[in-house]
Amino acid sequence: MSKRHLVLQTDFGLSDGAVSAMHGVALSVDPELSIYNLTHDIPQYNIWDGSYRLFQTINYWPEGTVFVSVVDPGVGTKRLSVVAKTKNNQFIVTPDNGTLTHVKEYIGITEARIIDEKINRLPNSGESYTFHGRDVYAYTAARLAAGVITYEQVGPSLEVEKLVELPIAQPSYTEDAVVGNIDILDVRFGNIWTNIGREIFKKLGIKYGDNLEVTIENNRRHIYKNIIKFGRSFADSRLGEPILFVNSLDKIGVAINQGSFAKAYHIETGANWKITIRKPQGIFN
Structure with missing residues (x-):
């Protein structure tokens, strides 16, 4: 052989x-x-x-x-x-x-x-x-x-x-939000990768250029909350600005253009790290 x-x-x-x-x-x-x-x-x-x-x-x-x-x-x-x-x-x-x-x-x-x-x-x-x-x-x-x-x-x-398995949480969808976990970090660049797939994300009815409210919690303690643009690539944001994007595994990621999102906000991974993405109310879209 x-x-x-x-x-x-x-x-x-x-x-x-x-x-x-x-x-x-x-x-x-x-x-x-x-x-x-x-x-x-x-x-x-x-x-x-x-x-x-x-x-x-x-x-x-x-x-x-x-x-x-x-x-x-x-x-x-x-x-x-x-x-x-x-x-x-x-x-x-x-x-x-x-x-x-x-x-x-x-x-x-x-x-x-x-x-x-x-x-x-x-x-x-x-x-x-x-x-x-x-x-x-x-x-x-x-x-x-x-x-x-x-x-x-x-x-x-x-x-x-x-075979021994670790617990895997599945993302959930409601009428105005998707909720998932932070699965892993793109270690070299500090981007965070979620378990929210593109298909469930699309249920929000969003399009490139939309602004979305992103909340990150650790054991129900608020770590981050902000309005972030959904872009095709990092070039769709200004230097130092955050952006939502679809990563190489067809899941939603969060990054800072030429910066480390994980380091800036002390983000880690695992079942206790929750991310919620929703369409904001008001003037953002």
Whole structure:
């Protein structure tokens, strides 16, 4: 069989040799493997962000690509190590701790297998319990990507319904407003990305150039409230002004033109961060 691409994601950062060790293990399985980095800047222990970054990226890779995602605060515990097969015939090697949440919800997972560590573990690493990213995940993923093992040889089957999932809130719509969560930050630029899809947003009957009232709350505490224009791109606002836009995942984002919205207003992500967008009453439209 032809070799598959191997893509790595972790919360390890690049300041030490951890990621390099994972590359080395994979290349020791097959020096001709093509290995790529998705990101190694997931916030430490943040399983939600790891799950979201997989969802953000996975559909843009060829069929058969093998992904490794290691955000693993439970390393060394009884949490399972799995390889999931997606609806689009890709593979994710990861701890079963919620990392598969967004892919399962929005893309689909058809099969899952528990990694049999008696077979799929770096030789002579059996006494190490704190670096499964190197000893189990990179090694198993490389063997799968290189065709050394088949998917069936990963280990015993696990019912997809038993995979650990994090709670996902769905956006809601009323006659004059949509309400959602702040799912993730566009970290480099400080934009905030919501879970409000373009289709539900369109139910407000808005058009480009409309001004909308945006309220952001954290545990019902008001963090931000302002009137913001809905634009096609950042160029539709003046330098330093906020703008609503449709992001690359077809969901609503909020930005400051050449500034960081998240940093300016100390915005974070998660189930407790709510955003409400409504048509304002009065003279704004």
